[in-house]
Amino acid sequence: MTSGRVSRTAVLLMWALSRAATMLAAWVATSLFVGARLPAFPAAWLRWDAAAFADIARAGYGAGHGVGHGVGHGVGAVSATSNDVAYLPGLPLVLRLVHLVLPSWALAGLAVSAASLLVALLALDRLGDLDVAGSGRLGGLALLLAPSAVFLAAGYSEALFLALAVPAWLAARRGRWLAAGLLAGAAGAVRASGLFLLAGLVVLLLTATHRAGWRVWGRGFACLSLGLVPVAGYVLWLRAVTGDWAAWLDAERRGWHRQLTSPLLSWQRTWEAAFGGTQRPEVAMLFRLELVVGLVGLAGLVVLAATRRWGEVVYLATSLAAYQTSNWWMSIARSSLLWFPLWLLLGRAAVRHRSVLAGYAALAAPVGVLVLAAFVTGRWAG
Numbered sequence: 347m348t349s350g351r352v353s354r355t356a357v358l359l360m361w362a363l364s365r366a367a368t369m370l371a372a373w374v375a376t377s378l379f380v381g382a383r384l385p386a387f388p389a390a391w392l393r394w395d396a397a398a399f400a401d402i403a404r405a406g407y408g409a410g411h412g413v414g415h416g417v418g419h420g421v422g423a424v425s426a427t428s429n430d431v432a433y434l435p436g437l438p439l440v441l442r443l444v445h446l447v448l449p450s451w452a453l454a455g456l457a458v459s460a461a462s463l464l465v466a467l468l469a470l471d472r473l474g475d476l477d478v479a480g481s482g483r484l485g486g487l488a489l490l491l492a493p494s495a496v497f498l499a500a501g502y503s504e505a506l507f508l509a510l511a512v513p514a515w516l517a518a519r520r521g522r523w524l525a526a527g528l529l530a531g532a533a534g535a536v537r538a539s540g541l542f543l544l545a546g547l548v549v550l551l552l553t554a555t556h557r558a559g560w561r562v563w564g565r566g567f568a569c570l571s572l573g574l575v576p577v578a579g580y581v582l583w584l585r586a587v588t589g590d591w592a593a594w595l596d597a598e599r600r601g602w603h604r605q606l607t608s609p610l611l612s613w614q615r616t617w618e619a620a621f622g623g624t625q626r627p628e629v630a631m632l633f634r635l636e637l638v639v640g641l642v643g644l645a646g647l648v649v650l651a652a653t654r655r656w657g658e659v660v661y662l663a664t665s666l667a668a669y670q671t672s673n674w675w676m677s678i679a680r681s682s683l684l685w686f687p688l689w690l691l692l693g694r695a696a697v698r699h700r701s702v703l704a705g706y707a708a709l710a711a712p713v714g715v716l717v718l719a720a721f722v723t724g725r726w727a728g
Contacts, residue, residue: 436536455501485693546661
């Protein structure tokens with residue numbers, strides 16, 4: 347058996363075992379804390395964003411379901427005050443297709459995330475091997491043990507985004523700019539983080555082909571510009587149905603209080619929420635997790651800059667800036683799942699020193715179990 351097959355087999359095994367362990371832990375948590383029986387178990391996954399994505403897939407935008415801190419306006423009534431337009435259409439479209447086979451929306455979401463995660467892990471394995479053999483596989487293992495890894499299982503958009511973003515980066519590293527642009531565009535239809543991905547790919551193009559000349563740059567830019575098409579199309583559609591060019595940003599502000607804020611004020615508000623006694627204990631703990639993960643992201647950014655991985659620096663920096671200049675640090679723990687440069691960085695460190703991965707697992711895995719239990723029992727608040 348070749349080393350490539352051995353690597354793919356290892357990735358498949360850790361994916362399968364982690365999915366089985368996640369489902370088992372979720373079932374135990376719902377059984378112990380909410381008394382759920384097995385037939386009702388899948389519904390435990392249809393919460394918060396997972397429910398919103400399923401509702402959009404089922405009935406379209408503005409279909410009357412509650413989203414964020416507001417509600418829709420009746421079936422088909424997309425308006426300038428519909429908060430659900432903050433969710434991009436990529437995942438709902440995929441869910442609608444999968445639902446043709448799986449009648450349960452909860453199971454459809456679980457299936458999409460499971461399949462997407464496998465694709466992402468395989469691509470991460472190959473991407474890591476371009477630098478240090480085995481680093482992608484170990485980085486993928488670290489990803490599966492992340493404190494917020496439950497969102498790679500639920501019907502959220504993180505797994506599907508990774509299944510497109512990591513192959514896009516892999517294609518770019520191999521000089522396949524057309525594939526990179528198309529995959530990045532698909533990722534942008536799933537999450538706004540696709541714009542950060544595109545920014546990183548542009549810098550990767552400039553640094554990887556700096557001696558190739560304007561002709562190569564021109565072709566690369568033309569290919570990567572295709573990645574803007576889905577996002578531009580969605581903005582134009584929102585403008586047509588709502589009359590508002592900033593409908594997406596307005597929905598973020600109304601539903602989740604996300605708006606441009608100075609980094610210092612954002613930090614102060616998050617610190618107050620975490621330690622100021624203004625929130626319920628479980629919510630305060632979640633804000634503390636956001637602070638820790640955000641600081642780890644900043645530390646990782648420094649390391650990537652020191653190693654001159656400028657494309658990865660731009661991708662991570664823009665991602666961090668978007669969350670750390672908002673009203674407060676919200677959803678950073680979830681968004682960290684998308685920071686594949688950091689998972690690869692951890693994988694490279696683990697290849698050289700296996701104790702790095704062991705120490706990380708000892709810290710992250712218990713937190714991940716608690717977050718999983720909080721999610722499936724309805725105690726998660728972000």
